[in-house]
C-alpha cells in the first residue's frame with residue numbers, strides 16, 4: 001500500500017531558470033524506508049521540504065495515506081499532514097527532559113494517558129532509564145533516538161528525516177544507522193530520509209531514489225542500483241566504475257582496444273558500457289578473451305590492491321585486485337572483463353568518468 005505518492009512535482013525558486021525539483025514522481029510503500037540521495041544541490045532537501053509542506057510546489061501532486069496534501073492550487077498546512085519530522089540538528093528543547101520532549105507534540109484526544117504513551121515509546125527506543133535527563137546530558141546517538149521517539153510518538157503516517165546521520169562521528173554512525181532502521185521497523189513506520197552519503201543509504205534504506213539537477217534518475221533497492229545502474233551518474237555514486245564507448249554485436253562488445261566476448265545481451269550498435277573495478281581480473285599470462293595491459297599505478301590497500309592500467313587506444317581502467325601477487329608500475333599484465341558484470345548505460349555525462 002502506498003503511504004506517500006508524489007506525481008510530476010515541480011519547484012523553482014524565484015526567477016531561477018533551473019528547477020530545484022523537476023517533474024519528480026515517487027512512491028513510498030507502507031513500512032518502507034526510502035533514501036533520497038544525490039550530490040549537493042541536486043534537490044533532495046527541497047523535495048523533502050515539499051512533502052513536509054515547508055515549501056510550496058509550483059505544479060504536481062502529493063498524497064499521504066490517500067489524502068491529497070498538494071494539488072494544483074491547494075497546499076495543506078504542514079501541521080495537518082500527519083507527518084513526523086526529525087531535523088538534522090535534532091531540534092530538541094534544551095530546557096525539557098527526554099519525557100517532556102516526547103510528550104510535547106502528543107494530544108490527550110489521541111492518547112488519553114500521555115505518560116503511558118511516553119513510557120511505551122521511550123521503551124521502544126531503548127531510553128526508558130533516561131526519561132528524566134536533559135538533552136545536553138545525552139550522547140549524540142541518544143539525542144538522535146529522542147528526536148526519533150518524539151517524531152514517532154503521535155503515530156504519524158510518515159516520518160521525514162533530514163540528514164539524520166550527518167552530526168555523528170564515523171564510529172557512532174554505523175551503530176546509529178542500524179538503531180534508527182530497527183526502531184522505524186519496530187514501530188511499523190514509513191520513512192523518507194535525505195542523505196548525501198551513499199553509505200547511509202546503502203546500509204539503512206529499503207529503496208533509494210537518486211537525484212541530479214532536481215530530476216529523479218533511478219529508484220531501486222541498494223542492490224538494483226549498484227548492480228544495474230541506468231546511467232553513469234547513478235553508477236558513479238556507488239564508487240569507482242570504468243566507463244567506455246563500445247559497439248555491441250551478437251554478444252560482443254567491441255572497444256577501441258579490443259573485444260569482450262560472451263555477454264548475455266541483445267544490445268546492438270553504439271553504447272556506453274561500464275564495469276566495476278572488482279569485476280576485472282588480472283592475469284599474468286595471455287588467455288582467451290583477455291586484453292594486454294600495462295600497470296600505470298599500483299596502490300596497496302590491505303584487503304585489495306588498486307591497479308590503474310593502460311589497455312591501449314587511450315583507454316585506462318582501474319582494477320581492484322585480490323590476487324596474492326602484488327603488481328608494480330610498468331608490469332605487463334592481461335585483463336579479463338567479466339562480460340556478465342558489464343552495465344549498458346544511458347549516455348549521461350558525469351565528471352567521475354574513469355577512462
Ligand SMILES: Nc1ncnc2c1ncn2[C@@H]1O[C@H](COP(=O)(O)OP(=O)(O)OP(=O)(O)O)[C@@H](O)[C@H]1O
Pocket residue numbers: 013014019020038039040041042043044045046047196
Ligand atoms: N530557499 C531557496 N532559495 C533559492 N534557491 C534555493 C533555495 N533552496 C534551495 N535552492 C536551490 O535549489 C537547488 C536544490 O537545492 P537543495 O538544497 O534542495 O539541494 P540538496 O540536494 O539538498 O543539496 P545539499 O546536499 O547541499 O543540501 C539548488 O540549486 C539550491 O541552490
